[in-house]
Amino acid sequence: MTESHETSNESSAEAPAVTIDARGLLCPAPVIELAKAAAELKAGLIELVADDPAAETDIPAWCRMRNARLVHRESQSNSTRYTILIGTQAHG
Amino acid sequence: MSASATGSPTDPAVAAVNSPNLDRYLDAASGLPMTPATQQALNAAWGLGWADASRRYPSARQSRRLLDSARNSVAEYLGITSAGIFFLPDFAAAFELAISGYSDRHIAVNAVEDAAILQAIELRHDSTSSKLSVSGDGHIDVGAAAHVAHREPTAFVVQDVNLEIGCRQPLKSLAQHLDAESAVIVDARATLGRDRVSDDWDLLISDPKMWGGPPGSALLAIRAPERFPAARTSVGGFGGLEPASPPVPLIAAAALALEAATPQAGSAQAISTFLRSEIIDQIQDCEIVGHPESSFITMFSFLYVAADELIDELAQLGWSCASGASCTSDTQRPHHVLTEVGASSHGSLRVSVPPQLTENQAAHFVSDLTRVVAKLRLEAGAPNP
Numbered sequence: 001m002t003e004s005h006e007t008s009n010e011s012s013a014e015a016p017a018v019t020i021d022a023r024g025l026l027c028p029a030p031v032i033e034l035a036k037a038a039a040e041l042k043a044g045l046i047e048l049v050a051d052d053p054a055a056e057t058d059i060p061a062w063c064r065m066r067n068a069r070l071v072h073r074e075s076q077s078n079s080t081r082y083t084i085l086i087g088t089q090a091h092g
Numbered sequence: 093m094s095a096s097a098t099g100s101p102t103d104p105a106v107a108a109v110n111s112p113n114l115d116r117y118l119d120a121a122s123g124l125p126m127t128p129a130t131q132q133a134l135n136a137a138w139g140l141g142w143a144d145a146s147r148r149y150p151s152a153r154q155s156r157r158l159l160d161s162a163r164n165s166v167a168e169y170l171g172i173t174s175a176g177i178f179f180l181p182d183f184a185a186a187f188e189l190a191i192s193g194y195s196d197r198h199i200a201v202n203a204v205e206d207a208a209i210l211q212a213i214e215l216r217h218d219s220t221s222s223k224l225s226v227s228g229d230g231h232i233d234v235g236a237a238a239h240v241a242h243r244e245p246t247a248f249v250v251q252d253v254n255l256e257i258g259c260r261q262p263l264k265s266l267a268q269h270l271d272a273e274s275a276v277i278v279d280a281r282a283t284l285g286r287d288r289v290s291d292d293w294d295l296l297i298s299d300p301k302m303w304g305g306p307p308g309s310a311l312l313a314i315r316a317p318e319r320f321p322a323a324r325t326s327v328g329g330f331g332g333l334e335p336a337s338p339p340v341p342l343i344a345a346a347a348l349a350l351e352a353a354t355p356q357a358g359s360a361q362a363i364s365t366f367l368r369s370e371i372i373d374q375i376q377d378c379e380i381v382g383h384p385e386s387s388f389i390t391m392f393s394f395l396y397v398a399a400d401e402l403i404d405e406l407a408q409l410g411w412s413c414a415s416g417a418s419c420t421s422d423t424q425r426p427h428h429v430l431t432e433v434g435a436s437s438h439g440s441l442r443v444s445v446p447p448q449l450t451e452n453q454a455a456h457f458v459s460d461l462t463r464v465v466a467k468l469r470l471e472a473g474a475p476n477p
Binding site for chain 1: 377379393395396397398399426430431434435436437438439472473474475
């Protein structure tokens with residue numbers, strides 16, 4: 001069963017600049033991978049796939065602390081796909 | 093009887109009580125050890141209160157007097173009648189008895205209550221129930237609660253101070269919104285014996301181990317017992333609500349510990365406030381979960397830190413702390429309180445300050461914590477802020 005949760009209408013159609021497969025990684029590793037990618041990319045969309053249940057709260061919390069925006073979250077059978085907008089566009 | 097069992101009071105094995113070392117204990121929200129005075133009182137109570145308090149012979153009457161005295165002392169502490177004090181075998185039994193009086197009401201529980209209580213309510217079949225959602229700072233919405241009570245008579249189950257994140261629920265405001273048909277059952281484990289306890293409750297439940305009493309009994313206080321509609325059972329003593337033969341020594345020691353705990357409450361909150369400002373000041377990428385206000389409990393969250401490693405590293409330095417993170421739980425899921433308030437669970441560290449922790453010790457903890465967090469972030473390859 002696929003459950004789609006639209007956090008924002010914009011940006012989710014664009015292709016992400018970076019995709020991170022964080023499946024099999026446990027807290028705090030998925031967020032560290034996200035932070036590393038964000039530090040390199042500076043601005044743009046990052047897609048991250050994780051199966052750690054803790055990521056469901058950790059990714060939104062990281063976005064809040066880093067002024068990034070979780071623009072899309074999609075639950076798949078065994079994992080969740082997060083699309084995160086970082087950089088200046090995220091602040092609006 | 094062997095010689096060792098009849099040792100004199102000068103026998104070290106009899107006279108010695110362990111003075112618990114709380115120098116680096118920061119898990120007061122999980123319970124407090126008995127002080128030497130409480131241990132001594134308990135030792136004496138084993139001798140005085142061993143007999144069945146429901147019987148009529150002298151040793152039984154002595155047990156009964158000890159029990160009555162404990163009941164009066166707790167009643168006086170809470171400012172209610174001793175007829176409203178009930179001692180139960182454990183916290184779950186105290187809670188069950190509390191809600192048994194409200195089988196014809198709706199039960200509304202705050203979503204950040206203890207997991208065992210949430211589950212107990214979910215398993216009930218004789219009444220409807222709902223969860224009161226909380227805001228990001230952990231507080232219940234009094235307006236929403238009043239709305240629930242307006243629809244149907246409701247028994248609210250609320251912790252006055254949350255045991256995980258330390259937020260204080262607006263019980264006064266809640267009480268002002270309720271009519272006589274609704275009731276508030278307060279879980280006062282975080283406050284009774286160490287903090288200001290709200291007066292805005294109809295029923296109060298707590299566990300003596302939280303205030304430095306012995307584990308093995310629990311307290312239910314009913315402000316107006318004459319109005320409590322609980323089903324009376326045919327077995328059991330003292331109005332049919334308590335076990336027929338309660339553990340009198342445990343109860344007597346619990347009541348003494350409660351009396352003794354009173355004067356120490358304020359300093360733990362001051363030390364907590366000090367810890368919060370120091371830690372936020374000295375460690376980057378740290379969040380305080382919810383709004384702990386003036387409580388002795390604070391939940392921190394450190395970005396890029398694995399909570400199990402954090403707890404273990406601190407333990408190696410002698411510090412005892414708890415966590416709400418998935419990696420420290422059996423279920424591998426974050427604590428439901430963290431999920432409810434939308435907080436990050438990683439690097440989650442609950443610091444709950446016991447009475448008598450000094451500012452020096454607290455400052456020492458902050459310096460150890462700062463080093464441990466930096467070390468773990470470096471090892472995990474976390475990016476610099």
